Amino acid sequence: MVTSSTSSMLMKIQPTIQRFARMLSSVLQLEVEIVDNTLCRVAGTGVYGKLLGRKLSTDSRLLRYIIETKKEKVVTHSRFDPLCKGCLNKDNCKEKAFLGTPVIYQEQCVGVISLVALTCEQQERINDNIQEFSDYVRHVSSIFVSRFLEDQGGSDNLQKMFTTIIGNMDQGVLVINQDQKVEHANQAALKILGVSHGTMIGKSINFRPLTFAQNFIRGHVQHVIAFDDKKELVIGQLHAIQDRWLFLMAFHQSHASADSMPLQDGPQIEQMVGECRPMRQLKKLIGRVAPSPSSVMIAGESGTGKEVVARAIHKLSDRQAKPFIAINCAAIPEQLLESELFGYVKGAFTGASTNGKTGLIQAANNGTLFLDEIGDMPLTLQAKLLRAIESREVQPVGASNPVPVDIRIISATNQNLEQFIADGKFREDLYYRLNVIPIRLPPLRERQDDIELLIHHFLQLHTRRLDLVYPGISPEVIAFLKSYRWPGNIRELSNLMEYLVNVVPSGEVIDMTLLPPNMVTRSKSVVQEPGRHAEPEVIKEKESVTALEEMEKQMICDALARYSNKKQAADKLGIGIATLYRKIKKYELVGV
Structure with missing residues (x-):
């Protein structure tokens, strides 16, 4: 029987144990719970950090x-x-895996140190590292007893324990103090950085994330690590731990050079990932035009991120606190588009709401109205929109008096509006009203330097969202994706990364065998053989596109037949509702 004095030993040094629990959790990326032998919670992290000092x-x-x-x-x-x-708590239990180690003192168990997995990724970490984690915690437990319980030495012993845990990890770890100097680096980190222990300790170091770090607080981000005159590109996570920073390196690292990553000299716009020259120029342009009230027209191929740019302009403008209203002119049936844009009054037409409806233009008052696929707006509505822009007022359907509005219009198109004007499909006067500030988005094939950065951005995005393990990616795949033509642009790359994180075995590397066969086939079809003229290859590319279009058409037909709701069909196909409507129009599937 354990005496009462023994049972309270852990609680006597509770603050020290709580600091230890946080460190252990940060290093192993698992939740930690420590209880004494009366099942009183001494320390914990996450959900286990509540009700400390209370019996479970x-x-x-x-x-x-x-x-x-x-x-x-x-x-x-x-x-x-x-x-x-x-x-009794089985059905409500959130734990997915558990590793518990007894704390033994004078042949008695005085408490338990538990590592707990609450996510699938944490469960994988425990399953893949059972022996290593067991050895860590067992070693920690012995230090716990011999040093903490006997002399209660405090922070010095805690630091020794912390260093011991990090030193035994296969994952690269750097510990940085408040002066931005390296306090500790394990062998795995030294190997990744290509330096020795003696030259690294005490070195001033700087971390620059290549995407917005606040989006991935617990996720992997590419960082440029600079020290002396050296720069290294390392994938990892930066954590604030008490008065230190902990940088945990991913098991699988990038193959790019840090020297190829240019300095971020333009405005840092969230979600606009890219540092190639066209993107830097685009960011500078957005930063200059955002404060202006003038209309903007964004031109770019499908999937280049036109709405992302529109939202960035709004966020950097004086209207950022006001509404941003987006409407896709191709996604709303022609007969409903007028009432959606301009609204209507009570009794305006059969089936109208008894309360009337505020139009989207009026809803965007003092803010920004984003008109996507502006080329699909009917001519009759184009005339009414032009009047609204010129008079700065809208007249709801059935209303006798106009309503004043103050809006900035950002429009977007992937079509040739100059040709539409020549064909009589688009009003020239409206075009010049909307195209005051033209912005062209470069297709992904013109952003080769950004491909690897975007790959890791979307790998992180989808592994976090799907709760999967961050994978590696082989140099061969990186090289292939850099040379690929990307007809679907950024949207296609994002969808591909989502596919790959689903099919790659947990914690392994994405190689060429995992790429979709049609993607590899299409890429081969557009590569010109040495000594041949370009014209036959263009024909071959067109044939390949036709085959892909037939496959796409059939997939859309199947989805439309299976789902009565077009939004569900679009979600199943992995495309936006606007894209689905455009494809229906393209393949003449109106009656499907």
Whole structure:
């Protein structure tokens, strides 16, 4: 029987144990819970950081087992372990995996250190590193007892324990102090950086994330790490731990050179990932025109991110606190577009709402109205929109008096509006009203220097969203994707990365065998063989595009037949509703 004085030992040094728990959680990227032998929670992180000093009210069968047997317990799939059978909290349990180690003092179990997985990624970490994590925690437990419980030495012993854990990790780790100097670097980190231990400790170091770090607080981001006259591109996560920074490097690193990453000399616009010359010029232009009230027209191929640019202009303007209203002129049936844009009054037409409806132009008052696919707006509405722009007022359907509005219009198109004007499909006077500030978005094939940056951006985005393990990607795949033509632009790249993170085995590297076969086939069809003229290759490319279009047409037909709701069909196909309407129009599937 453990005496009462022994049972309270852990609680006596509770602040030190809590600091230790946070460090352990940050290093191993798992949640940590520490209890004494009366099941009183001494320390914890995340959801286990609440109710410290209180006895656990749950069944706690795993913890009781460890305290009673003085043995370690590993559960790789919680709720299916025999110990979980009959647990009253089983159905509500959020734990996916568990590793618990007893803290033994004078042959008695005085508490339990638990590593807990609450996500699939954390579960993978425990399953893939059971022996290593077990060794870490067992070693920590022995230091815990011999140094903390005997002399209660405090921070010096905590630092030694912290250093021991990091030193045994296969993952590269840097510890940075408040003066931006390297305090500790393990062997894995030194190998990645290509430096020795003696030259790195005490070195001033700087981290520059290549995407917006605040979007990925617990995710992997490409960083340019600069020290001395050296720059290295490293994928990792930067964490603030008490008065230090902890940089955890990803197991799989990029193959790009940090020297190829230009300095970010333009405005840093969230979601606009890219540092190639065309993108830097685009960001500077957006920064200059955003404060102006003048109309902007964004031209670019489908999938280049026209709405992202429109939102960036709004966010950098004086109207940022006011509404941003987006409408896709191709996604709304022609007979409804007028009432959507201009609104209507009570009783304006059969089926009208008894309360009337505020139009989107009026809803955007004092803000920004984004008109996507402006080339698909009917001529009759073009005339009414022109009047609204010139008079700065709108007249709802059925209303006798106009309503004044103050809006900035940003329009977007992937069509040749000059040709539309020549063909009588678009009003020339409206075009000049909307095209005061023209912005052209470069297609992805003109942004080769950004491909790798975008690859890692979307890998991170989709692994976080789908709760999957961040994979590596082979140099061959990077080279292939840099030479690919990208007919679907950034949207196609994003969809490809989402596909790849779903099919790559957990924690492994994406190689050429995982790429969709039609993508590889299409790429081969547009590569010109040495000594041949370009014209036959153009024919071959067109033939390949035709085959892909037939496949696309069939997929759209199948989705439309399966789902009565076009939004569901678009989601299933992985495209936007506006794109679906455009494809229906292109393939003449109106009756499907």
